[in-house]
Amino acid sequence: MLLLKNDPLWSDLKSDVLKIDGLLEEANQKTLTGFIEFEFPDFCTAILLDSGKILHCIEIKNETASLISKSEILQYLKEMKADVGLYRLKREILLLTSRIITSDPVYENMSTQYVDARKLLLTLETEKFSGIVDIQTEHGECYVVLENGFPTYCVCRRENTVVNHAECLEEFLTLPEETMVVNVYRTSEKAGVTTRLKEAAREILGEHVTRVEEMLDASGKSKEELLKTVEEVERFTYLFLDKKKARTLSQRLEEIVEEVI
Secondary structure, eight states, X not given: OOOOOSSEEEEEEEGGGOOHHHHHHHHHHTTOOEEEEEEOSXXXXXXXXXXXXXXXXXXXXXXXXXXXXXXXXXXXXXXSOOEEEEEEOXXXXXXHHHHHHTSEEEEEEEETTTSOHHHHHHHHHHTTOOEEEEEEETTEEEEEEEETTEXXXXXXXXXXXXXXXXXXXXXXXXXXXXXXXXXXXXOOGGGGHHHHHHXXXXXXXXXXXXXXXXXXHHSOSSHHHHHHHHHHHHHHHHHHTOHHHHHHHHHHHHHHHHXXX
């Protein structure tokens, strides 16, 4: 996971003395791209921010990341204390991290003792695969984004150094380390559901409505959670924005959820 902490704004803050909504508002005002991390005793959570807006909320347990909602993070903070850090991150790395989280695993933890990484990449090219190949070693990792089989972006991390240029994969594959672990993630249709919902809301309402977008960002990503959020958006729109557009908006958002999930 490329949640790098080499560009902190704050770190080692205590959650019991912070106002998280105030922290998010400051990040929004500064149009910060990066993440807020909450380190709990046995796991951590993070809010990914793209120009100050919530992109995803995630939970990381046993090195496995999954999507959760902002409300779940706030509930954790009510139940236990956490160390909090706010970090800048390059946008392309943030979006790569987001794409990994929202992709579907195809192969996980394959050892290069049994699988040739170069041959695997050639096979994925032949299959016109779209997704991400993650190659890990004891000292770093390399991520290759494939679109219809062709590599479009590559970023490698060695210790605390990150490089993202065309030659980084070749340099990584020629390292004299005996064993690497390979993971392959296929781009999921669910990945862009929140973006599509927000675009539809702007189109129907004729403007950017911060509260509606916040509700969509905070939603869980299962079908049931998204449909529940759509009901809440309809109710909010009816009460505070436009009674006539409320049902039209709700129907369009429901159609997107049904189409994607």
